[in-house]
Amino acid sequence: MPNWVPKTLSRRGVLSGSLLTAGGTILAALTPRKHAAADIYEPPTQIRSAGGSAHGNMIAVGEVDNARNGFDPGAMLTDWETGTVSRLPDGRALRTFELFAVDKEIEIVPGVFFAAWTYNGRVPGPALRATEGERLRIVFRNHGSHPHSVHFHGIHSARMDGIPGAGMVEPGGEFVYEFDAFPFGCHLYHCHALPLKRHIHKGMYGAFIIDPDPGRHPESEPVARSRLLGTPENKQVQEFVMVMNGFDTDFDGDNEVYAVNTVAHHFSKHPIKIDRARLVRIYLVNVTEFDPINSFHLHANFFDYYDHGTTLTPTLKTVDTIMQCQAQRGILEFSFPTHEAGLYMFHAHQSEFAELGWMGLFDVVEATS
């Protein structure tokens, strides 16, 4: 019997077989090992945070190219669109705004580009600002690839509602919305084309502020004057418009990016300068799609809140967190008169939103000329 063993099972035969085995083994072994270090069976508790930033490593890397985007979230804080004013025969002011829809790729977090639909090439669209009682005329042209409209949150006729059948504009078309500026407050406008969800989350929205006319509110005239853009009282106030938005970059019905004024972490990297002696007034609008609510939380301080901005006395006093459902908005007023100078955080108090970009810093300083 032993005779046939070498014949049937030659050394080469076994070797050829073993080579196949060895091949697989070697292939598996060839993948490089880079992280060889002794005793690393413990989790990392000592990771140093980068650059001493208030957010440590929890921040998007890099910078968004504002010039390429054509808008700067910081500049948008105070960039009011007041349109052009003329007089109607009856003496009333007629304020005309021009809006156009255009498709545009925008950078919403460093390196990530979003195929947005915009008003006037920016997201959020221009922050329209008018005065209570004026006649408003909004000339809207659609240079985009889909039907769009402008639907104002305000008081107007059915024909001016900017919904399918009333003020919907086909690509290449134009429509003029006309109505009176009522009620005063902090409002918004957005596209009401269908499907609504997509038209909103693609970027078609903006703030729409109607300042109170002091003459109509003798009982609280000083407050109304402070709210009216351009008055000496108003110039003392540091006013900012913040539109809380989000972007679903992979279209799975869940936002990858949250921000105020579009760019994630912008105000973490570029804190907003605040003169601590002067009042801060924030026009806050929530247009976040897909999530039921958004919120605003101020660190180390409290504020008064005017829900919808339609009152001259606060609807909530001395709070440090408010929440808004989609399209809800309001005015926040606070100051830092006795605070020491320094960085004060503000962010959504849904930690997820904050960590995905909706957070920022106020740089409170002694005085800014």
Add this chain to the structure above:
Amino acid sequence: MNGEIPPAAPSPAETASGRSRTIANLLWFALPLLALLLASGWLVTSDWLKAFDAGAPPVEKLTFERVVLNRDGIHLKVRVGGSEPVSIAQIQVDEAYWTFTQEPTGQLNHLSSAWLHIPYPWVLGEKHEVKVVSRTGATFTKEIEVAVATPTVQIGQLVPQAMLGAFVGIVPVLIGMLFYPAIRNVGRRGLDFVLALTIGLLVYLLVDSFKEAIELALTTAAAFQGIVMVVIAAVIAFLALLSVGRRHGAPTGIALATYIALGIGLHNLGEGLAIGAAFATGVAGLGTFLVLGFTLHNVTEGIGIVAPLAPARPPIAVFAGLALLAGGPAIVGIWLGSFSYAPQWTALALAIGVGAILQVIVEVGAYLMRSAARSSRTWLSPAMLVGLVLGIGVMYATAMLVKV
């Protein structure tokens, strides 16, 4: 007239014509290549393909090949599987943007890979989700089911791992081999029954290995064509082993036993990889029960290996060698598997195992058919069927103990 014909020395004209024929032949070979070159050149320069450009962003594909957790945070090896290049813009860990470095930096082209280093303070034993956001906003998600530090090569760990490998690989095979004296005494029909049992267990291993290979293949970059790779590797391994094994006729005896041991060894390599990876990534705790399950599962393999040896009386060293061949790869597998590894290599190793197992199924089957033909019996007798089903059934039942 029938004078001496001069030796057939080629005339200069003939030589020249032969040479020109060779050159002509070479030219004919060059012609299709030239045509290909021209076609490619035209395609590149004329750019008429842009007629198909719908203006939509490209569909990007990114696969995660390795995950390493250590004191510095989370490290991922990613590979671009689609034809479109991918620019990694941001990384979210557990729905928070996190700083990271990419190595090498820049856009990742077709099939190229990079390491992403994220200084994230992961939490021992908990789940994390890493989401890579590309330039176009597309996202690619890697779930880390249970965070534990990735083991590195440590001499201290090699020995216990080898012990574990021996216990799930070599020990059960040796125990199974102890049936050898019994098998020798069961007679011809009893032996055929045991061989049918062997085929049954091999069929189980074949299906199991194939399933594992396909599962892994599905996680690899698209360009690797995972399933195709697995099938082709298995077919080539099968044919190679079959031809090697049959150079001197169909293998029997020790040769057949060796091929069985080889096939089982390759399967155990995959099993070792799975065990190693499961423990390294924390998805399974190493329990005594589990190890015992593997031991029990693999005892049948020992019986299968020694069954063809019944007519022979090989020296004890042959048994030792066969046990090592069949069980040893489990040790290697656990060593390799405990590091984070790229799935395509494991899928390839498993696919080769599939081919090897198929080869021994064919050889044992052929042996049984020959044996049946000699005694003019049908090869698939009721007894054989029972053996076959029993082999599959025992493997299936014992595998229930060990599916991690």
